Amino acid sequence: MPPWVASVPRCSCFPRGRAIGRPLRSLAPYNWPQFNTRFLRRQYATTLVSPTAINARPDVPSRNQELYNALTDLHKTAEQYVNLSRVQLALRGLAAQEPVMRIAVLSMDSQLHAQNLARLLLADPLGSVAQWEKELERLDIEEKPVLLRFGEETDAPSTSPLYKVLMVPSPTLKSHNLEVLVSTLNVEAVEGPLATTRESAQDAVLVPKLRATSARGLPVPYPVHKTLVAGQGLDRAVSYGRFTADSPTNMGSMIKVAIDLPPLKEEPQSDAATQYSVINTNVGSKALTSFRESIANSAIYEQGWFRSGLPNLTQWLTHGLQPSEPIKPAMKAFIGSILNDTEATIMKEDALELEKLSHSLTPKETALSILNHLATWAELSHTELRDQLDAAFVARNWHKLSWWKLFWRVDDVTMITSEILEQRWLVGAEKRGIFLAGRMDEASYPNILEYPQNAVLEQGLPEPYIIESSVSEKPPQQSSGTVQTALSTEVRPLQPWHAQISTARTSLIQETIPPLQALAQRLVLNTLSTTSLTSALSALLYVSMPTISLFEAGAVAALGLVYSLRRMQKQWEDAREMWAVCIREEGRRTLKATEEGVRWIIKSKDEKSAVDDEGVKERKAAREAVRRAREALGRL
Structure with a gap:
């Protein structure tokens, strides 16, 4: 299965799910009506056939039957290389007693x-x-x-x-x-x-x-x-x-x-x-x-x-x-010119293909060149991920989110983390990936490739190749002591492989930053509320119990302040570290999935190139149809 659809990040900051397939509904074949109409012999060459007689077969004279069948086969097989109007005129003449x-x-x-x-x-x-x-x-x-x-x-x-x-x-x-x-x-x-x-x-x-x-x-x-x-x-x-x-x-x-x-x-x-x-x-x-x-x-x-x-x-x-038996000389010359034109067109197509192949690299050389560029791209991308994130986590903006600055920086969490992902997270790798995609498009490699079923298990592809469905926002339901999680069957549409980085970045912004922002606000609120409660308790003790001194009552407030600040420091620093590890790991997964996807595309294209080209098969079949028609014409 293609790696670029696995755009849901896989780290502990967000949930995972399992793909749920849905079978396609089979389409029943349409029963076309059959018309039992009698073929009407036309009087003129320009007489139009009635629409109700579309399935009627002409009463072809026996002397022309072989040539008629050969031209009909030529009409079906070599429709890209023959003038269909001229073939239809020839068939109409062969089907008439006196064309x-x-x-x-x-x-x-x-x-x-x-x-x-x-x-x-x-x-x-x-x-x-x-x-x-x-x-x-x-x-x-x-x-x-x-x-x-x-x-x-x-x-x-x-x-x-x-x-x-x-x-x-x-x-x-x-x-x-x-x-x-x-x-x-x-x-x-x-x-x-x-x-x-x-x-x-x-x-x-x-x-x-x-x-x-x-x-x-x-x-x-x-x-x-x-x-x-x-x-x-x-x-x-x-x-x-x-x-x-x-x-x-x-x-x-x-x-x-x-x-x-x-x-x-x-x-x-x-x-x-x-x-x-x-x-x-x-x-x-x-x-x-x-x-x-x-x-x-x-x-x-x-x-x-x-x-x-x-x-x-x-x-x-x-x-x-x-008048001549079996057909007029002009009709015979007309059919012969159709066959000559068809052969000339096929030869021109062969010449164009040979010229194209002579001026282009062989498939092996092209695949080797793409793989070399891919290796360079992967090396530079992993280096960029390490260096850019290291620089981002020692920068001044990241230190603005320290736990003791959270009281006046709590509203800047979304802005600062989004800026790190948009400006530091594989920006250069994405640009170089687009350039590599252009080279692959020039070499006629597809941008999107659907992997066959069970390709992950058969080929041993990495985990990001598995298509996952997103978990719904419904809370877990307790039933008989087990936890049931409602899963959504919505599967993201296929995307080009070079859009995987952009898709993964968008998923990180949408699925990891909001929980981090909510955690920061909750920690600030909990710290302020805990400090306020312990301070109120200290004041109440000092007023209601004359035996307690001011120092002893203040110790209760200090204990509450230290406890709330320590809890805030531990939880926030752990969350920041987890988020940093999460985006690093997702960057490695995204680069690995993109690299493996490109290698799969190249491998699949190489396997297809081993099979005869479809155009070669068509021209071969068209040339064979011309040969049969020429033999039938010669026997007349």
């Missing part, structure tokens, strides 16, 4: 630029300008992202506080079961040192944050399978390069960057598999408008359309979305 693919079009400028680019990629050149195109071109469109979903324009779209839904009768969306999110990407807000974090770069592109229109406006992650980043001018290309400086370079299949530059004289030569493309939306918009005006402008449309660079984006948009 909905999400693609984001993020603009580094205004959202209007991304809306215009999405319109050009999804517009039907053989038809007239549709209503959804007009809504995308409006300047007064709502300041929130737009979700383009397949459907007739007459269909009532679902509402969401995160985005505006537009139903688009596009063959591209229908044939590939596709949804397109149009939003913005602020690359300037995280340029500089923050751009090296994964959350600021790759995750910000593949998991856009949508802000709700509520009062709180908390961002909500919206993971996608692929992202098209659009910007205008070379400055945006430079900004995006700084933004994704630490991101993987082989992300061309999932992230595409389209930079809008002035039109070129010739058709730009760029492959759909590359990560960067040069486009010009103005040329593409004019080509689309000319073809819609007349089919005779087909040559102009073809020339302008290819000069705009948009065909490469159209090809990248549908790349990997063709």
Whole structure:
């Protein structure tokens, strides 16, 4: 049991008690209700699951069952190293017969630029300008992202506080079961040192944050399978390069960057598999408008359309979305990127731990250094206790409490004794203990350690380790010839080991000085009353008995005075000596208990360090979950 809770001083100046434990009440497990609901196959990737279906298991196709279980295990095991939003999107796709693919079009400028680019990629050149195109071109469109979903324009779209839904009768969306999110990407807000974090770069592109229109406006992650980043001018290309400086370079299949530059004289030569493309939306918009005006402008449309660079984006948009067994190539690449990111995060954590260990002392060296400082602290503290108390008990203030000065110094007992404890009793040891506690905290040693049950008996720890309860103020009761003492079951709360000295000093002031003050007042009162009674008796004898002389009557008064003063001298000097011995002994006990407590902490930490680090176990389990998921993905 910890020594710092044994703050009740143990000397004859105050009572002792025995700890009385109280068993903890067991908590009965809560029986959660079971919901027998049927899993509803969603129509869209953004459909929310009903709260009553939280325990329902999805009807996963048999071909995806192994990979689904592996990703579920990865979600539980490696939650600290994996992007949970992306894993949930992958699980949702594996649980569906025909998963909905999400693609984001993020603009580094205004959202209007991304809306215009999405319109050009999804517009039907053989038809007239549709209503959804007009809504995308409006300047007064709502300041929130737009979700383009397949459907007739007459269909009532679902509402969401995160985005505006537009139903688009596009063959591209229908044939590939596709949804397109149009939003913005602020690359300037995280340029500089923050751009090296994964959350600021790759995750910000593949998991856009949508802000709700509520009062709180908390961002909500919206993971996608692929992202098209659009910007205008070379400055945006430079900004995006700084933004994704630490991101993987082989992300061309999932992230595409389209930079809008002035039109070129010739058709730009760029492959759909590359990560960067040069486009010009103005040329593409004019080509689309000319073809819609007349089919005779087909040559102009073809020339302008290819000069705009948009065909490469159209090809990248549908790349990997063709129906394939058992899953689409884009879905397979998406799951593979999740596993790669998880492995990269685990490797970074391993590197950080290795770097931390390389720049720090070994546990044995740290423990040896702390023990050396502890030995120095104990030696200085015991020396300080001896010298300071010796100086205090020969000082002038202590002699002010001599028995013959007690008549006019009786009210100064509390002040003088409190001053000795506050200024002379282990003041330097307490300050050095706080410094030692700081060194232990730097070495990751705990400040408070709960000892196991029966630790005092098993380890042979000193007596101050026993938790004691304070004795109540009720007087003893006589019953059948035995003395019964009422004990309080209140146990003092745990305190840091370096606060033991302060706690013991407070206990000494509260529990030893009041009895000493009361004794001084009682002795003065008894001496004065005894002297007064014997003097009155002497006067009565002299008056009532003429045969007694004045000398004989005065002898009675002198006898009473000598007796009362002698009794006062003996009792007060014994009490002063007992109090001095008490605070010396309690100082030694406190120093011993503090020293043993620190040694126990160091010993316990050394035993724990022999066991595998918890972080190492977590990373090992996460790495194993990634391996199983990669094997299941490879078998597909």
